Amino acid sequence: MGQTTLHPAFRLLEGRPLEEALGKLPTPCYVLEEKGLRRNGEILAKLANDTGCKMLLAQKAFSNFNLYPVLAPFLVGTEASGLYEARLGAEELPGKEVHVFSAAYREEELEQLLRYGDHIVFNSLGQLEKYGPKAKAAGKSLGLRINPECSTQEGHAIYDPCAPGSRLGVTRAQWQEQGGEELLELLDGLHFHTLCEQDSDALELTLKAVEQKFGDLLPKMKWLNFGGGHHITRPGYHMERLESCIRYAQNTWGVQVYLEPGEAWALNAGYLLTRVLDLSKNGAFRLAILDASAACHAPDVLEMPYRPPLHGAGEPGELSFSYRLGGPTCLAGDVWGDYSFSAPLAQGELLAFGDMAIYTTCKNNTFNGMPLPNIYVRRENGALECLAQFDYQDFKNRLGS
Numbered sequence: 001m002g003q004t005t006l007h008p009a010f011r012l013l014e015g016r017p018l019e020e021a022l023g024k025l026p027t028p029c030y031v032l033e034e035k036g037l038r039r040n041g042e043i044l045a046k047l048a049n050d051t052g053c054k055m056l057l058a059q060k061a062f063s064n065f066n067l068y069p070v071l072a073p074f075l076v077g078t079e080a081s082g083l084y085e086a087r088l089g090a091e092e093l094p095g096k097e098v099h100v101f102s103a104a105y106r107e108e109e110l111e112q113l114l115r116y117g118d119h120i121v122f123n124s125l126g127q128l129e130k131y132g133p134k135a136k137a138a139g140k141s142l143g144l145r146i147n148p149e150c151s152t153q154e155g156h157a158i159y160d161p162c163a164p165g166s167r168l169g170v171t172r173a174q175w176q177e178q179g180g181e182e183l184l185e186l187l188d189g190l191h192f193h194t195l196c197e198q199d200s201d202a203l204e205l206t207l208k209a210v211e212q213k214f215g216d217l218l219p220k221m222k223w224l225n226f227g228g229g230h231h232i233t234r235p236g237y238h239m240e241r242l243e244s245c246i247r248y249a250q251n252t253w254g255v256q257v258y259l260e261p262g263e264a265w266a267l268n269a270g271y272l273l274t275r276v277l278d279l280s281k282n283g284a285f286r287l288a289i290l291d292a293s294a295a296c297h298a299p300d301v302l303e304m305p306y307r308p309p310l311h312g313a314g315e316p317g318e319l320s321f322s323y324r325l326g327g328p329t330c331l332a333g334d335v336w337g338d339y340s341f342s343a344p345l346a347q348g349e350l351l352a353f354g355d356m357a358i359y360t361t362c363k364n365n366t367f368n369g370m371p372l373p374n375i376y377v378r379r380e381n382g383a384l385e386c387l388a389q390f391d392y393q394d395f396k397n398r399l400g401s
Ligand SMILES: Cc1ncc(COP(=O)(O)O)c(C=O)c1O
Pocket: 058, 060, 061, 079, 101, 193, 195, 196, 197, 227, 228, 229, 230, 260, 261, 262, 263, 264
């Protein structure tokens, strides 16, 4: 058995064979783990309890709203990237807070935005000036996204809002140029989001940069939002350091700290099940075509890029039979990665990619007319329930009527 068998993404299967635990479902499909969501929620809620910070769900990572009731006891609200997510949060978690951040708002959506959102975060001083007074008059709590210009990740410019030339957040120089008392008066909070799958050492460094650049504004604020990218529910995450960052901010500036992780809520809480459609060989490479496409069904595999854990498989060469696993689309690069197995793969064999509850069901697409995978949940008692089913009409309706 390969090392990835022990990957935390598969722990909830408790060593049971795939076919026995999940094998009856048509593939490709996503299976979300209720127990995994609850466990993550418990970790996040304990942090909130211990420190007094408030926890939001960033819906961009996970927005399978049927499962919001599982997370509801652990959060104070949701974070939205715009009107639709704001509406989803308001509708599906009534009574909870709705925080919205968008790189730019549109005039014609403002009215609805103010209906659904209660915390509105602006990305530029121009947008704050344009929409802030109306939002303030509607009783909203207003925030400004700042850019502390502190990159803590390498080789991932696409996920680094502090990269040179970034369009996300207001730098100190921009504030010096365009800011002032009038705009400050509108603000209730500051927001920064600079991390991606990181530990609290990166947050600590970032918080120092925030203090150095914006320390004079912070005592005038009611809240400070630390954004997302905190991999809090990952085994080995340094929780004490995160706790001291939260306490430091609250004690030094008298602000309410918010965290809005996405991944951490649904980390290792789902699978993408797929079957082998075809097997072949090209020179030294054994090839397998799966019925799931990396490009369509887990686009971050190519975009980020990363190699998802695969149940029972090892690194290439680690076990006796190595394969390059690819999807059924026309894209030459629609490749999940190279994996090894203890026995040759067979046509129709069931495979499970792990950690597939995040940035998948909310990010997939129908390129090449690929069917969207159905979405199931495995309840804590082991029962499988279908949350969403898709067919030809879902592909067609997106393209015309
Ligand atoms: C503003 C903002 N908040 C929160 C998040 C959630 O980040 P993550 O899912 O990495 O925790 C993101 C992710 O891009 C974001 O842009």
